[in-house]
Amino acid sequence: MKKKVTILILLFIVVAFGASMYYLYQKNAEDPVVYETETPSTQTIIKKTVATGSILPLEEVxxxxxxxxxxxxxxxxxxxxxxxxxxxxxxxxVPNLNALNDAKNGIDEAKIALDDQLRNLERQNGLFAKGVISKVDLERAQVTYDQAKQTYGAANKRYDIVKTGTAKGYGxxxxxxxxxxxxxxxxxxxxxxxxxxxxxxxxxxxxxxxxxxDVEKMIFEGKVDESEVGKITEDLPLEITVGAIENTVFDAVLDYIAPKGNAENGSIQFEIKGTLKKQDSVFIRAGLSANASIILGRADSVLALKEALVQFDGKTKKPFVEIETSDQKFERKDLELGISDGIYVEVKSGIQAEDKIKVWNAVEPDEFAQNN
Missing domain, CATH: 2.40.50.100 (RNA polymerase II/Efflux pump adaptor protein, barrel-sandwich hybrid domain)
Structure with a gap:
């Protein structure tokens, strides 16, 4: 009985050892995981947001x-x-009949008063000639007549203005x-x-x-969403593109951001304005629709990586990449990043231009061989 148990145990050990050896053989026979690599490049990175609007004169009267x-x-x-x-x-x-009638009545009343003062003046002249009244009384009568004459002339001018819109002597x-x-x-x-x-x-x-x-002084007037307004400030540069003018970019400066937003289509929009720099060679018509790229940041000719290559530590949240040290052997390198345009990100330190960066998408060996 003991002999049979011993034989069974030995047989089990042999079978288990054989199965282990077969598993290891199959494991070694599998194709290794292959990772592609990419190198950093020199890029000009512009971080911007876009506003839609139109071109308008700075002052329209x-x-x-x-x-x-x-x-x-x-x-x-x-x-x-x-x-x-x-x-x-x-x-x-086109004269108003009521106003015209009032003006005509004013002439008649002024004419009656003028005739009355004329008779009074003639009477005062006769009395003065006889020595009945003083010269002061005569001069007072003359002044009253002159005032009545002036009132009559003013009434006639008022009638002409009501009737024709102008009067003699106004030019x-x-x-x-x-x-x-x-x-x-x-x-x-x-x-x-x-x-x-x-x-x-x-x-x-x-x-x-x-x-x-004055079409020499034009502005861009547009709107930005509330999600973008917090990123912009006055005096930022703008790049204006006009749909009706191809292959031309107009420079401008953001000089106004509305302090209050308005609800439009379910979102809050803020008005912005930017003054265009004078263009001698291109005539911009008022009212043309345009887009403004608001430049939030710019880095010229800097070392850059595709954002898809950058990983972030699960605990520290700091960015890093893995660079190739030998064939399919990689080493982690922490990065200091700058601005990003959504595709490329500026690398301030951590890697060199000649480093090969691990792409986090494994490829089949046949595909890797074809690519190389």
Whole structure:
């Protein structure tokens, strides 16, 4: 009985040893894991965020009439350059009947008063000639007559202004002549001959006759999301690209960030403005849509790695890579990183330009052989 147990134990040991040897043989027969490597490169890394908007004049002035009427003649069109004081259009006044009637009544009343003072003056002249009244009384009567005469003339001018918008002697000050208040380019003239316009006053902004702006001073006006506004500050450089102008980048400077955001399409948007640097060779039309790349940081010609090659320690969260020391043998190197553009990251220290960095994606031996 003991002999059988001994034989079984020995047989088990032999089988277990054979199985172990077979497992080790199969293990050694498997292809080894192969890792590709990449070397660092020299890159110019620009960290930026993008805002969408449009190109607008820094200052745009809307020319509005100070009298209501009908456009009689237009002297400019979009694209014309004007100087302050140049005539833009002429308005034909359509008088208000109530105001016209009041002005006519004013003339009649002033004429009655003038005739009365004329008779009084003639009477005072006769009395003075007879020595009945003093010269002072005569002069007082003359002054009263002159005042009545002036009032009559003013009433006539008021009637002409109500009826035609101007009066004799006013020349270029006539309300019917609409003139430019600033120098610049006429961006648009939204009225035509025959259009009725409304005067600008405290209760009505009035009809726009023309829009004038200095097109040499243009700005980018756009919006950024609340998730990006915390990353930007005033005086950051901008790179403006305009969809209608290909292969051209315009430089600008961010000079305004709205202190308050507005809700749009479920997110909070903040308005930004940037002043474009003058471009002598390219004419930028007002209102063109544009994109602004806000440069948050820039590193020129620095040693860089693809971000996918960088690993982070599970405990310290510090970045590191593994560099090849011999064939498929790697050693860990801690890194000091700089700015990143989302694809490449600046390496300040930790590796050299000639180091081979382990790619953390194992490849099949056949594939590795083909690549090499």
């Amino acid at each position: 809307l020319i509005k009439p100070n009298i209501s009427g009908v456009i009689e003649e237009v002297f400019v069109e979009g694209g014309d350059y004007v100087k302050s004081g140049d005539l833009i259009c002429r308005i034909k006044v 270029n000050a006539a309300n019917t002549q609409i003139r430019a208040t600033v120098s610049g380019m006429v961006l648009e003239v939204p009225v035509e001959v025959g259009n009725q316009v409304i005067e600008s006053n405290n209760f009505n902004e009035g009809t726009t006759i023309a829009a004038i702006a």
